[in-house]
Each structure stands twice: as structure tokens, then as C-alpha cells.
Amino acid sequence: MEHFSTPIVHNAPICERYHVMKLGWPPQFAPPLPGQFLTIQPPPGTGALLRRPFAVSDYDPLLSQIEIVYERRGSVTSHLAACRPGESLDILAPLGKAFPEPTGSARPVLLAGGIGMGPMFFLATSLLSRDTNPVLILGARDSTLIPDLPLFERIDTIIATDDGSRGFHGTSIDALHSFEADGNDMNVEYFACGPMPMLQALAVHAEQTSRKCWVSIEQTMGCAVGACMGCVIPVHGGNGYARVCTEGPIFDSQEIAWT
Ligand SMILES: Cc1cc2nc3c(=O)[nH]c(=O)nc-3n(C[C@H](O)[C@H](O)[C@H](O)COP(=O)(O)OP(=O)(O)OC[C@H]3O[C@@H](n4cnc5c(N)ncnc54)[C@H](O)[C@@H]3O)c2cc1C
Numbered sequence: 001m002e003h004f005s006t007p008i009v010h011n012a013p014i015c016e017r018y019h020v021m022k023l024g025w026p027p028q029f030a031p032p033l034p035g036q037f038l039t040i041q042p043p044p045g046t047g048a049l050l051r052r053p054f055a056v057s058d059y060d061p062l063l064s065q066i067e068i069v070y071e072r073r074g075s076v077t078s079h080l081a082a083c084r085p086g087e088s089l090d091i092l093a094p095l096g097k098a099f100p101e102p103t104g105s106a107r108p109v110l111l112a113g114g115i116g117m118g119p120m121f122f123l124a125t126s127l128l129s130r131d132t133n134p135v136l137i138l139g140a141r142d143s144t145l146i147p148d149l150p151l152f153e154r155i156d157t158i159i160a161t162d163d164g165s166r167g168f169h170g171t172s173i174d175a176l177h178s179f180e181a182d183g184n185d186m187n188v189e190y191f192a193c194g195p196m197p198m199l200q201a202l203a204v205h206a207e208q209t210s211r212k213c214w215v216s217i218e219q220t221m222g223c224a225v226g227a228c229m230g231c232v233i234p235v236h237g238g239n240g241y242a243r244v245c246t247e248g249p250i251f252d253s254q255e256i257a258w259t
């Protein structure tokens, strides 16, 4: 884990509400891995105290840059949306556990719900560079929340919108069922990030079909380094709880005691 100040290299909207930000990554630091996250110290004037967590959505070793995709939600993300290249941010990274390697010959199926797309983009790019054959299912409420990215040209991508305004009409889980009903390869392994109901539905499906499923949990955080217990979720085994910031954010879906 490194604590450093780094310049914003690029910051722009990619669709309604979502923005992409690229930041310098000191080349001497170990690279972040798909699934890991960073925290940003709220800049002065935001009125916020706690560092804000964001999943890493890409890493470019040639340019020494990392990327996040973020949604304008409250004071800090609204401030970030107004930041200009050249301004610096206080970063703690990389944090948390990464997604594991896909098991054996299983085809990786990546599910992203809403702003959960960031870590799935990073995982997709990483799997492509290793000659796997991943599928990306990207679900959103409507077409205004779907960016157009070059990545979609390089990977089998299924876009799903709740209102049918773009791609498949239904949720990302509906799109997954349709993909599988079309007789696609059943030797698959799931990797997902998105709203809890989506992750829980996927966990149930994975259990019923005896497939491995890895989920990235976005839980409100305090310290983000394992000290405050502010981010715990119920799990099976141990003392019944796990810290999302250090034992996650990636979990085997069967490990979580879904409520
Ligand atoms: C491991 C992890 C990875 C994350 N990755 C991303 C990412 O890649 N992109 C992204 O946009 N956001 C991500 N988040 C959520 C992000 O941290 C919050 O959106 C951000 O902290 C909001 O800060 P704010 O000051 O703008 O809003 P605040 O004023 O703090 O909150 C505004 C509203 O946003 C919602 N919110 C705040 N924090 C969270 C949270 N952790 N989870 C769900 N809802 C929240 C609540 O409804 C809250 O009322 C991640 C969170 C975690 C824990």
C-alpha cells in the first residue's frame, strides 16, 4: 500500500452521471490488480472527512497511469467531476484483494451492474491480454448510463437495460439467463460487481448451477485499511464477519451470508 500525491492526467464524462479519471501511477510502485481499489482524500472545500474508495478500472504500465470510473453522487464525487488535469489528489493504493485467476478452462463471464463497471473493465482488459475468451454483460437502468468504449469492440459484450432503451431488455441477470439459454458454453465462471440484489441473484444462480462466482462488494467504508470494522459484512465461518476493505472487496459468493 502506497500513500502519495499524484496529478490528474485526464477527467471527462463518459455518459450521463459517470466520469473517467486517469491519474499518474509512480512506476516504481507495484502495479494494481483487477479488483483492487484506491481511496482519495476529500479535497478541501468538500466538507467531507473520510477518504472515498473507488475501484481501479485500468492500469497502463507504458504511460504509468491508473484509471477510475466514478459516478457523481455527493460532495466528493461532484468535486472530482469539476477537477482539471494538472490538479493533484491524495491517494492510498492499491488496497484490498484482487480477483483470482479463472479456474482451468472455464470461460470467464463478467457481470457489471451500473457503476460496478469499473473493476469489470480492468478484469476484462487483463483477461484479454492473457488470451482467454471472456464475455462482458453490462447492465444499466437505461441507455444514458451506458458509455461507448473501445473495449466493447475487443470483447464479446452484451448490453442490457432495464427499460430496453439499448441492447437486451431486462437486467444483467436476465441477460445472463438468455445468454445461457442460447446454448453457450456451460463451463463458465462468474466475476461480478454491482448492486447487492444483482450480486445475490448471481450467487443463487451460481450455487444452483454449481459454478464458481466471485463478487466485488461496495460497502460504505471508514478507514479502508482494516482498523475500524466499519465495513464488515456477514460471512459463513470465522467470527461471522469479514472486513470488505482487507478481506475483500472480492469474495467467493458462497462465503457471504446473504440476508
Ligand atoms: C471498494 C469500493 C469500491 C468502489 N468503487 C467505486 C467506483 O469504482 N466508482 C464509483 O463511482 N463509486 C465507487 N464506490 C462508491 C464510492 O466510494 C462512493 O460513491 C463515494 O464515496 C461517494 O462519495 P461522495 O462524497 O460523492 O458521496 P456521499 O455524500 O458520501 O454519499 C452520497 C450517496 O452516495 C451513496 N454512497 C456513498 N458511499 C457509497 C458506497 N460505498 N456504496 C454505495 N453507495 C454509496 C449513498 O447513497 C450516499 O447517500 C466504491 C465503494 C467501495 C467501498
Ligand code: FES
Pocket (backbone or CB within 6 Å): 220, 221, 222, 223, 224, 225, 226, 227, 228, 229, 230, 231, 232, 243, 244, 245, 246
Ligand atoms: S473500513 Fe475500516 S475496517 Fe474496513
